[in-house]
Amino acid sequence: MTDDAGYGWRGDLIDLPAYLKRIGFDGEPEPTTATLRALHRAHVTSIPFENLEIILGRPVRLGAEAIQAKLVDRARGGYCFEHAELFAGVLERIGFEVTALVGRVTLGAEKVASPTHALLHVREPGHPSGEPALLCDVGFGAGPLEPLEIPGTAEVDQDGWGFRLRPGRTVTAWDPPTQGWEMHQRGADGWVQRHVFTLNEAFRVDFRVLSHYVSTSPRSPFTTRPFAQRFSVDSLRVLDGTTLTVTRPDGRTERREELAPARLPDVLAAEFGIVLEGDDPRRLVAAVDGSNLDV
Template sequence: MAEQARGWSGDLLDLDAYLARTGYEGERAPTLAALRGLQRAHVTSIPFENVNALLGKPVALDLETVQERLVRGGRGGYCYEHVVLFAAALERLGFEFTPLIGRVTLGSDKILPATHALIAVRPADDDRLWLCDVGFGAGPLEPIEIADGVEVDLDGWRFRMVRGETTLGVDQWWLHQYGQDGWAHRHTFTLTPQYPIDYAVGSHFVSTHSRSPFTARLFVQKFTATHHHQLDATTWRTFRPDGSATERKIEPAELGRVLADEFGITVEAAELAHLEQGLASA
């Protein structure tokens, strides 16, 4: 059950700048309609990227640092940064919510660390509990009700929510996504509340550990209603709601243009040089 979250620095958020960055022009109230609009605006405007982690730079989660990068700096971030920013906006607008932690599966049975940040939200005008997954880099465009068997089609992108096995009285939830090979579970989570310190611990692992994929190679994503662009090192894939996809390799020298033009990410010249060198030597 969602609770009134605390400690997410909503009072420090430059709300006007955040809404301008995302292009959201709807009502500023804790309603379901606003929640849907806020998530759609966020996931289609702020990209996913791991540049700082790859370059060995600290990934600070204090709100001022996060909004300086994601709102004012023309950059993106990974799930913890996205959720910290989104939680601040929800707190500022008066939503009742609980930040969560999930375990990415991507259809595999392999047990991976629980390092994916999510939010459960209960709007003021709706009794249902909604999952906001704004930091995965691949949608969904809008919140999904946390209820067993719920299936949604959001501009052709299909998702469903499934309640899994219950362990010691704790429900396990699975978010499934429909893709080229049919339905596959994307991640699993419980409704155990998380706090900023919990995210700090998870983010430290993701951004520094030698076994984290984000310290090993460049990974960037840009999601819209019609396309999901994904850059994995030099492999650039574009997925569409109908399941079709294209793929090509980019040259290291193309990286700056591709990041700016296709993913909306501007990196400093020195950072770009390091990234290009890493791609060339991979």
């Protein structure tokens, strides 16, 4: 056994049959573009986005074994670093060439944001001639359903949901200059820049450092209230605190505000497929309504 130098995604630790069962993928996966598209679609529509460990007062644990125990073996989800590390390990196990990236979530804002989002740059083995790389974004919680070609600037319609990549800010002081990229998503009011990134390689240790900030900083949007998302072909469900929103591909939105905190465990199970175990339902309710801060 050799020491782990921190490269790669420990695909050898992934229980691939259990993962494929979790996302409902049938057959023997091969390292092809068709397989990658099918895996991406199955992952984002099966494993939800959620930050509940933080609200329950527990650390978010990364590493293939910890992520698999939570996202695969249980009816739970996670946020981008968990999703991206799991998907990277799966793809590595199958035989894809995987490079991690980090992005800055902007949601239309013009100011510089912290690099708190995880993405994957994926190729078939051997870099087939003429085949573009694919940008996988399984951890945002709101799609895309399938990877986007990079480089590529075409607007992509995926079952009514719209996405596109655009060239962004270029770092001209470097030799050669480094091209930045922007991910845009189509909403009811048109296109919105969702996040920006460059093609600079990130590693597992980077995920751990950035995840620690996201899960502990009072400036992080995920340390103040429960947040969950579930994406599918026909809807995006979002729980933000005690507000439930359902958005359709055409932009139509339904909102249910001021859900009673006591209802949250049932809403998470019914709407998001997130099942809290043991004392966690009580702990979540207590954390949200403030009835017991020692959760």
